[in-house]
Amino acid sequence: xxxxxxxxxxxxxxxxxxxxxxxxxxxxxxxxxxxxxxxxxxxxxxxxxxxxxxxxxxxxxxxxxxxxxxxxxxxxxxxxxxxxxxxxxxxxxxxxxxxxxxxxxxxxxxxxxxxxxxxxxxxxxxxxxxxxxxxxxxxxxxxxxxxxxxxxxxxxxxxxxxxxxxxxxxxxxxxxxxxxxxxxxxxxxxxxxxxxxxxxxxxxxxxxxxxxxxxxxxxxxxxxxxxxxxx
Amino acid sequence: xxxxxxxxxxxxxxxxxxxxxxxxxxxxxxxxxxxxxxxxxxxxxxxxxxxxxxxxxxxxxxxxxxxxxxxxxxxxxxxxxxxxxxxxxxxxxxxxxxxxxxxxxxxxxxxxxxxxxxxxxxxxxxxxxxxxxxxxxxxxxxxxxxxxxxxxxxxxxxxxxxxxxxxxxxxxxxxxxxxxxxxxxxxxxxxxxxxxxxxxxxxxxxxxxxxxxxxxxxxxxxxxxxxxxxx
DNA sequence: GCGTGAACTTGATGTAGCTCATTGACCGGC
DNA sequence: GCCGGTCAATGAGCTACATCAAGTTCACGC
Numbered sequence: 079x080x081x082x083x084x085x086x087x088x089x090x091x092x093x094x095x096x097x098x099x100x101x102x103x104x105x106x107x108x109x110x111x112x113x114x115x116x117x118x119x120x121x122x123x124x125x126x127x128x129x130x131x132x133x134x135x136x137x138x139x140x141x142x143x144x145x146x147x148x149x150x151x152x153x154x155x156x157x158x159x160x161x162x163x164x165x166x167x168x169x170x171x172x173x174x175x176x177x178x179x180x181x182x183x184x185x186x187x188x189x190x191x192x193x194x195x196x197x198x199x200x201x202x203x204x205x206x207x208x209x210x211x212x213x214x215x216x217x218x219x220x221x222x223x224x225x226x227x228x229x230x231x232x233x234x235x236x237x238x239x240x241x242x243x244x245x246x247x248x249x250x251x252x253x254x255x256x257x258x259x260x261x262x263x264x265x266x267x268x269x270x271x272x273x274x275x276x277x278x279x280x281x282x283x284x285x286x287x288x289x290x291x292x293x294x295x296x297x298x299x300x301x302x303x304x305x306x307x308x309x
Numbered sequence: 310x311x312x313x314x315x316x317x318x319x320x321x322x323x324x325x326x327x328x329x330x331x332x333x334x335x336x337x338x339x340x341x342x343x344x345x346x347x348x349x350x351x352x353x354x355x356x357x358x359x360x361x362x363x364x365x366x367x368x369x370x371x372x373x374x375x376x377x378x379x380x381x382x383x384x385x386x387x388x389x390x391x392x393x394x395x396x397x398x399x400x401x402x403x404x405x406x407x408x409x410x411x412x413x414x415x416x417x418x419x420x421x422x423x424x425x426x427x428x429x430x431x432x433x434x435x436x437x438x439x440x441x442x443x444x445x446x447x448x449x450x451x452x453x454x455x456x457x458x459x460x461x462x463x464x465x466x467x468x469x470x471x472x473x474x475x476x477x478x479x480x481x482x483x484x485x486x487x488x489x490x491x492x493x494x495x496x497x498x499x500x501x502x503x504x505x506x507x508x509x510x511x512x513x514x515x516x517x518x519x520x521x522x523x524x525x526x527x528x529x530x531x532x533x534x535x536x537x538x539x540x
Numbered sequence: 541g542c543g544t545g546a547a548c549t550t551g552a553t554g555t556a557g558c559t560c561a562t563t564g565a566c567c568g569g570c
Numbered sequence: 571g572c573c574g575g576t577c578a579a580t581g582a583g584c585t586a587c588a589t590c591a592a593g594t595t596c597a598c599g600c
Contacts, residue, residue: 139445141449145539149452158474162438164434164435166439169444169445193431199431205314210441211397211400211476213441214400216448217444221380222380223374224557225556232350259577259578266454267452269558269559275579275581291565291578307375308375313557489548501585502550503588508548522547
């Protein structure tokens with residue numbers, strides 16, 4: 079497959095570090111795979127047989143407690159890397175939040191190619207370091223922030239991830255969440271009711287609008303940032 | 310300095326991946342540094358000028374909210390790597406919990422050596438991947454677990470990290486925490502009072518003993534594991 | 541001995557967010 | 571059209587943890 083050459087994430091996924099010939103090598107092992115919304119690609123605690131790149135769509139990484147509460151541990155967007163290379167069990171499930179397309183490799187294949195391509199490992203290292211930074215910033219949110227701060231932070235992060243163009247004609251930042259309320263709750267370590275109440279509160283205070291169930295329009299970014307930081 | 314040859318973490322830090330001659334190259338840039346308890350090596354938000362290996366002692370990674378609440382994001386033990394290589398600000402402070410010894414490099418020096426030594430990068434990648442796994446498991450704790458579950462999980466983790474020998478003659482697992490109560494609270498996202506109460510509760514229930522302020526003896530590991538999972 | 545200060549414990553009270561229950565909006569099937 | 575299902579919003583009450591306020595213990599100096 080020379081699909082790589084025309085891949086939507088050719089320039090942004092870790093593959094970008096490989097020159098043409100090496101890319102060709104990697105591509106022999108890759109497999110493009112459609113995933114439908116709700117489908118789980120990797121299961122928590124099972125051996126991580128697959129790794130890969132997200133090409134399109136949004137997926138979540140999650141883990142759950144003995145009693146079934148789910149916590150979302152990370153969100154994977156196009157060009158993000160998923161799975162756990164180098165011989166370890168996956169500590170989290172990977173589930174599609176939207177219909178998605180991923181480019182997968184068996185872990186064994188990927189490990190072998192990576193060992194032969196330091197540049198690929200370097201890209202992966204860079205990406206893993208940012209993921210770690212990001213996870214730790216999220217720990218601060220989970221450990222210290224109030225419900226309203228969490229929701230405000232979440233909306234701001236989603237805005238920066240999902241609103242391709244800045245603002246619409248009315249100066250609003252509009253975007254479609256790939257999350258239902260329950261899924262937001264799982265990201266923030268809250269309940270669905272609390273999330274709903276905080277969103278209502280932000281709407282009543284005139285900081286946001288919610289034209290559709292999953293559509294958010296940010297009216298006052300500045301104030302929302304203040305709410306994300308202080309009670 | 311040929312200190313590397315006799316370094317306490319020669320076999321376990323990321324340096325282990327380097328052969329003698331390459332190690333010699335790296336060691337030219339390294340600087341052994343004593344850190345006293347409470348001293349901060351890297352500051353949140355500042356450019357991470359230093360990176361390095363922990364040789365001895367325990368340090369914490371932490372960040373704080375606008376209003377001064379600290380959250381501990383990770384704990385670094387001997388042979389762990391600290392700092393943020395590859396041109397980014399450090400997102401967290403690194404502070405010594407005990408007197409410690411670290412082997413530091415300027416980030417620029419380290420980056421350059423790493424680029425020339427794929428094996429070193431591979432070790433660092435492996436370590437970063439485990440750190441990420443670990444951080445995400447901690448997110449589950451911060452997002453979902455109750456106070457008693459958090460404290461029990463914490464004690465178990467500390468036991469596995471700090472009790473070199475298994476059990477003493479009485480079948481207890483005894484170890485000295487490098488944390489005061491306030492510091493435990495910062496790890497768990499709780500207040501000092503809540504931590505204290507939960508420890509008292511575990512003591513009253515006969516699962517642990519606290520012979521000294523910072524000394525913990527686990528009497529019933531099994532039951533403690535149960536408490537760490539379920540309410 | 542006694543005083544001082546830091547670290548920990550304990551108790552009393554408040555409250556943010558959870559739980560449970562209800563209602564309403566939207567949507568697809570028939 | 572109506573009906574059933576899903577998802578979000580909202581209300582009432584409860585509970586776990588935070589907050590505030592005393593104690594208590596221990597180490598250290600005099």
